[in-house]
Amino acid sequence: MNLETVFSIVSALALFSWIALFIFYPSQIVYKVLFSGTLLLLSLTYLYFIILGMGAESEGGFGTLAEVKALLSSDEALLAGWIHYLAFDLFVGMWIAHDSWKLDINRWVLLPCLLLTFMLGPVGLLTYFILRGIKSHNIIQSPH
Template sequence: MTTLEAVFGMASTLAFFSWLALFIFYPRKWIYQTLFSGVFIVLALTYLFYITQGLGGNSEGGFGSLAEVRALFHSDEALLAGWIHYLAFDLFVGMWISKDAWEKDINRWIVLPCLILTFMLGPVGLLTYFVIRAIKIKKLNQSPFH
């Protein structure tokens, strides 16, 4: 197994167990502290390491077209960094969903499909939670801060 494959496996496993812990312990403040101060730091530093390698000085590509973005992630290091980016940000969204659901007294079993969808399909899980949240607070126009 290559180093990149090992890092991919470790990051994915860390994210999976973080999601599991988030669901089990979501009403406990220490889970958010652990995820923010531990898991996010590990994922962010790993991301930083591989994105600097993957998008080093001679990398081609940019953000102006799909072809340019594809070229940016042509190296395995950049692709791994992109995966870690997804893992970290989807977990952050899952933490927000969990905390918001807890504050709004939405049953964790109703939130579970939202978390699974966020873990697997990112924005689809967040959209699902927004629908559930709108039903709970009886307000279609929402803000993440209310």
Template sequence: MTLEAIFGMASLLAIFSWIALFIFYPSKWIYQTLFSGVLIVLGIMYLFYLFTGIGSLADFNFDSLEQVRTVFSSDEALLAGWIHYLAFDLFVGMWISKDSWEKNISRWVLLPCLLFTFMMGPIGLMLYFIVRAIKTKKLNQSPFH
């Protein structure tokens, strides 16, 4: 299978996961499915393409921007980096969804937070923190109640 096909499949898996998360976020099974299924599949894909793309652990160096560029210079390593983004942004989206449900934040207020998290990770998370602060009337945020 080509790297382009794997890229497409991983991206579609992520998109469908985000749609399911938005629709079913009040249900426990969606988190079980995403944690025990999708995130594990993405994790295995990540490991495979990371190690086939890097070559040796000696090349795995993040000491400078140039070193990071070198680590991701192969298409396999670049694909691993993309899968890394997909998995971690989905995990953050799952936390946002669960937290918003517990705090009784409207699904429609949640939607832009999830869209931005899917497209631009940290911006969506920061947007959710703003929404969460307004809803809870607390500027100081914590994942604990």
């Protein structure tokens, strides 16, 4: 399977997972399906492509921005990086949705947080932290 096809499949899988998360977030089944299905599949796919990508000749590393750029210079490593974003943003979105349900935050108020997390990761998380602080009347927060 070529890399463009894999990119399209994992991106579509992530999109449908986000839609399911928004629609079914009060149901515990959605977390089981996403955690044991989507995240497992994305993680295995990531592992496969990161092994391929890191196996390529690269002078990359994590010490400088130039080294990280070199590390992701192969298409396989770049695809693995994309899958990394998809998996971790979805995991964060799952936490946000579950936490908001426990705090009784309206789903339509939650929607911008989930959309921002899907598109801009940390910006969505920050938006949810602000919303959560307003709802709980507490600036000091815990993940529980």
